[in-house]
Amino acid sequence: MKLIEREVVTALRRHGYKLTPQRRLVIQTVVSTQNHLTPIALYERVHQVYPNIGLVTIYRTLEILAKLKLICEVHAGGSCGSYLLKRPLEHHHHLICSECGAVVDFTGCDLSQLEQRLSLETGFEINDHLLEFIGLCQACQKEAT
Amino acid sequence: MKLIEREVVTALRRHGYKLTPQRRLVIQTVVSTQNHLTPIALYERVHQVYPNIGLVTIYRTLEILAKLKLICEVHAGGSCGSYLLKRPLEHHHHLICSECGAVVDFTGCDLSQLEQRLSLETGFEINDHLLEFIGLCQACQKEAT
DNA sequence: TATATAAATGATAATATTTTTCATTTAGAA
């Protein structure tokens, strides 16, 4: 089992959730893809290994993983409602390929200065932000030629 | 008619779309709110003035306005599928109140340096980005006390 | 290891959202 998979499993159990074969499979599938997946895409993959699984179980598992902040939702390029493993641990953002859905994480974007400026200018109490870049990954650039 | 409303109307006609009373009302409604609106919220408002309008017309009008880039979609804080007038003209971003849905536009965030860095590091060809801040507007902060 | 129990599952139905279809109406050009 991958280290990161074990971390997810551990987090689940620490919060009192049972580790069923279905959940294990969903986690394995999410861990082993770099792409963002919709619940249905995830279902299709898991279904091939475990044909008896219900789509509801996917939704429920995603809900738990989201609550525990083990996955992130992506939005850019019409991808709302797609999820992606949150490769721990720090605050990070995503660079998304509009063609194949591959996601690269990045850190080191300091928005705090901007945040402070906006707070001052608008009086908002800023709690969170959403930053995504969208483009073509190297592989998809080559294919496009 | 507000200046900005006229601009939207003009853009519609320039692209060969007819200006129906329904479309005019949808536009008026979008122009006159600072909040982001779901198709259904928009429908409810327009419906009060024009009870005969169909929800489909809302969807179709939003589709056109989005295609002409006259409105923006917002995402942060579970607001996917909500729209907002694109107050012209420059590239800008949004600061969204999670309580009341009010949106404040801001410019002057230069991501191009970061974009360049990411391009170099990852080989991505970056085409677009999504940046939103979410928080509480002044009014909602006061109410919360 | 066997048992008890609360939690999880999957089938089904219910809800919600968005799109399609199509007959009728209408904006705007001629």
Next chain:
DNA sequence: TTCTAAATGAAAAATATTATCATTTATATA
């Protein structure tokens, strides 16, 4: 004013998500 392509609204269809509930199962504990 007339004509025609475009737009509308009603209805149905397609999608996506959530709720209900009887059955099964993971796991704590005897």
